[in-house]
Amino acid sequence: MAPIVDIHTHMYPPEYIDLLSTRTDLPLVRTFPSSPDPRLILLESELPSLQRALADPSAPLPGRSLTKHFTSLPAKLSFMARHGITTSVVSLANPWLDFLSPEDAGPVAKRINESFEAMCVAHPGKLFFFGALPLINTPGTESAQDQTQQTILTAITHLTTLPHCRGIILGTSGLGAGLDDPRMLPIFTSLAAAQLPVFLHPHYGLPTSVFGPRADDYGHVLPLALGFPMETTVAVARMFLAGVFDAVDGLRMILAHSGGTLPFLAGRIESCVVHDAGLAAAAAKAAGKGDGEGERVRKRRTLWEVLRQQIYLDAVVYSDVGLKAAADATGAGAERLMFGTDHPFFPPVGEKADGADDEEWESVQWNVDAVIRAFGEGSKEAELVLGVNAATVLRLDV
Ligand code: URA
Numbered sequence: 001m002a003p004i005v006d007i008h009t010h011m012y013p014p015e016y017i018d019l020l021s022t023r024t025d026l027p028l029v030r031t032f033p034s035s036p037d038p039r040l041i042l043l044e045s046e047l048p049s050l051q052r053a054l055a056d057p058s059a060p061l062p063g064r065s066l067t068k069h070f071t072s073l074p075a076k077l078s079f080m081a082r083h084g085i086t087t088s089v090v091s092l093a094n095p096w097l098d099f100l101s102p103e104d105a106g107p108v109a110k111r112i113n114e115s116f117e118a119m120c121v122a123h124p125g126k127l128f129f130f131g132a133l134p135l136i137n138t139p140g141t142e143s144a145q146d147q148t149q150q151t152i153l154t155a156i157t158h159l160t161t162l163p164h165c166r167g168i169i170l171g172t173s174g175l176g177a178g179l180d181d182p183r184m185l186p187i188f189t190s191l192a193a194a195q196l197p198v199f200l201h202p203h204y205g206l207p208t209s210v211f212g213p214r215a216d217d218y219g220h221v222l223p224l225a226l227g228f229p230m231e232t233t234v235a236v237a238r239m240f241l242a243g244v245f246d247a248v249d250g251l252r253m254i255l256a257h258s259g260g261t262l263p264f265l266a267g268r269i270e271s272c273v274v275h276d277a278g279l280a281a282a283a284a285k286a287a288g289k290g291d292g293e294g295e296r297v298r299k300r301r302t303l304w305e306v307l308r309q310q311i312y313l314d315a316v317v318y319s320d321v322g323l324k325a326a327a328d329a330t331g332a333g334a335e336r337l338m339f340g341t342d343h344p345f346f347p348p349v350g351e352k353a354d355g356a357d358d359e360e361w362e363s364v365q366w367n368v369d370a371v372i373r374a375f376g377e378g379s380k381e382a383e384l385v386l387g388v389n390a391a392t393v394l395r396l397d398v
C-alpha cells in the first residue's frame with residue numbers, strides 16, 4: 001500500500017502553552033468560566049472579541065478552543081490512525097517563536113526541537129518533524145540583529161544533529177523585515193547546505209483594516225481564507241524579486257496552502273516584471289551596460305522556472321480546481337505536491353465537534369477528495385501527492 005504522509009500538521013508542546021498562558025499580548029491563552037477548554041488567541045483579528053469577552057462574561061468566546069488536539073501526542077496518533085495517515089511530519093504551529101525576547105528564543109527553540117525529536121524517536125517511521133528557528137520579530141539594534149542571526153545559525157547546526165528533523169518551519173517576518181532582507185541570505189544558505197527544506201507558513205495575514213468595519217461579523221473566514229494565502233504569495237514574490245532563489249540555488253521551499261495564490265498569479269507577476277522599467281533599469285545599471293534591460297529579461301530565471309526547480313506546494317487547498325493549478329504551476333504532473341491536513345486547526349464541524357478520538361475530520365476528507373478528483377482514485381499521481389513525493393523528497397523511512 002502506498003503511504004499517506006501528512007506534511008502539514010502542527011502541535012504546541014506543553015512548554016509553549018505554558019508560555020502563552022502567562023502573556024497579556026498576542027499570542028496568548030486564557031481561560032473563561034463558561035468554557036471547559038482554555039481559549040487560544042493568535043490572530044490580530046481576534047482581539048476585538050477578546051476584549052469583549054474580558055469585559056462581558058456572556059459575550060461569545062474569542063479565538064479557538066485549545067483542545068487536546070493542539071498539545072497531545074496520543075491525540076495526534078489517534079487522528080492519524082482514524083484517517084489512515086502512515087507518517088506525519090509535525091511542526092510547531094504559528095506564531096512559532098516570533099514573540100520571544102532575543103535571550104529566550106535560542107534556548108526555547110533548542111528545548112522545543114529536542115521535544116519534537118523525542119516524540120519522533122518514540123514512534124519510529126510514524127513521526128518526523130520540521131524544526132523551529134529562533135527567528136524573532138523585534139531583534140532591535142544592528143548588533144542585536146547580528147546576535148540573533150548567530151543564534152539562528154547555531155540552531156540550524158543543532159537541527160542537523162537531530163535524526164528526525166527533515167526541514168524547518170518558517171514564518172514570513174524573518175528578522176523583522178521579511179524574507180527578502182539580505183540578512184536572511186546566510187540563513188537560507190546555511191539551510192540549503194544542511195539540506196533542510198523550508199516549510200513556509202503564514203501567520204500575520206493582511207492588516208485587519210483590509211477586511212472592513214464588519215470584519216468581526218465574518219469570524220475567521222477572511223483572515224484564514226484570504227489573508228494567509230496572500231501573505232505567503234507576497235513573501236515568496238519578494239524573495240523572487242530580490243533574487244534569493246538565484247543567490248541560494250540549493251534552497252528548497254515547501255509552500256503552505258498550495259502556495260497561497262502563486263499558481264494563479266505567477267503569470268501576472270511575470271508580466272509585471274517584464275514591464276517594470278524600474279527593475280530593468282536597476283538591472284542594467286548593476287550590469288554596467290546600456291543594453292542591460294534586454295539582457296536581464298532574457299537571462300533571468302522566470303518565476304515559473306523557480307516554481308519548477310526549487311518549490312514544492314502542499315495540497316491543503318480543499319478543491320481540485322486549486323490543486324490542478326498547483327500541479328500545473330510546479331511541474332508536468334503531480335510530482336511537486338504533498339498532502340497535508342493542517343491538523344488541529346480545522347476540527348469536525350457541527351454537532352460532533354467535541355474532540356472525541358474516533359471522529360472523522362471533514363477537512364481531511366476534502367483534501368483527499370481534491371486529490372482524487374484532480375488525479376483519479378488509485379492513480380500514480382494521487383499516490384505521489386498523498387505520500388510518495390513526501391517520502392522521497394524528505395527522505396522518510398516509511
Ligand atoms: N492554520 C494554521 O496553521 N494556523 C492558524 O492559525 C490557522 C489555521
Ligand code: ZN
Nearest residue numbers: 008010201342
Ligand atoms: Zn498550518
